[in-house]
Amino acid sequence: MKSIKILVLFIAVSFISNCKNAPNQSEPGSTIITFQEDATQFTDPQKELIREVVLSSEQEIRELLPSLPDSIQVTFEIVDWDLDVVGGVTGRTDTNTPPFVAIQISEKYPGGVTKAVQAALKHTIFHEFHHLSRGWAIQDNVYGPGIPIAVVNEGLAVVFSEQYTHQTMEADSPPETAIADQWMKELLTLPIDANYQHWMFEHPDGRQSIGYRTGNYLIRKTMAKTGKNVLELSQHTPDEILGMAGY
Secondary structure (H helix, E strand, C coil), rough: CCCCCHHHHHHHHHHHHHHHHHCCCCCCCCCCEECCCCCCCCCCCHHHHHHHHHHHHHHHHHHHHCCCCEEEEEEEEECCCCCCHHHCEEEECCCCCCCEEEEEEEEECCHHHHHHHHHHHHHHHHHHHHHHHHEEEEEECCCCCCCHHHHHHHHHHHHHHHHHHHHCHHHHCCCCHHHHHHHHHHHHCCCCCCCCCHHCCEEECEEEEEHHHHHHHHHHHHHHCCCCHHHCCCCHHHHHHHHCCCC
């Protein structure tokens, strides 16, 4: 698997601040769409495609997740990162007011920005909007700190997106059962201040996306064990879900 350590870069507060101030296109209604274009410009057809994907996705998601905030700001930026393992698109959620999602699209993805939007933007919007519906974000969330909490919340978002968009990403693929159980037990023993980058993105021992991949496995295991679907599980706390899975 190609390295995805670059994904952690959009944790930076300065990026979020710049995106929130970006003047550009907005949409009437509950979602405001802006484009951060300091270095690379989106073409008009790309902007229109992005708007179509976001607004149609939002309509679908609101029918599934009634707790989705009424007003959401989504900002887009073109980057030159290698994001092939996530379909050329990545994102970050901020649950402050207004709820905010930053989306970055790689111009290096095969076929460029348009192909990346077609391949993975819907998947990313479903993932990030699920976070908003649960009040989950890296820097501001209702569940508190800790890698196990991140694993559950990311796992829910991964499975929700996979099931309703029918798109899967290499970076989220669950490991084999024996490995996943071993990783899960390892994650549960981590201190509350364990390094987020190491356990969710790239570990010093070479493992990648441990938290995302284990979260995918955990939620699917819990669904099989309880008979609950991902929407039903999304009504539960991380501790409740871990208990249902037998951890």
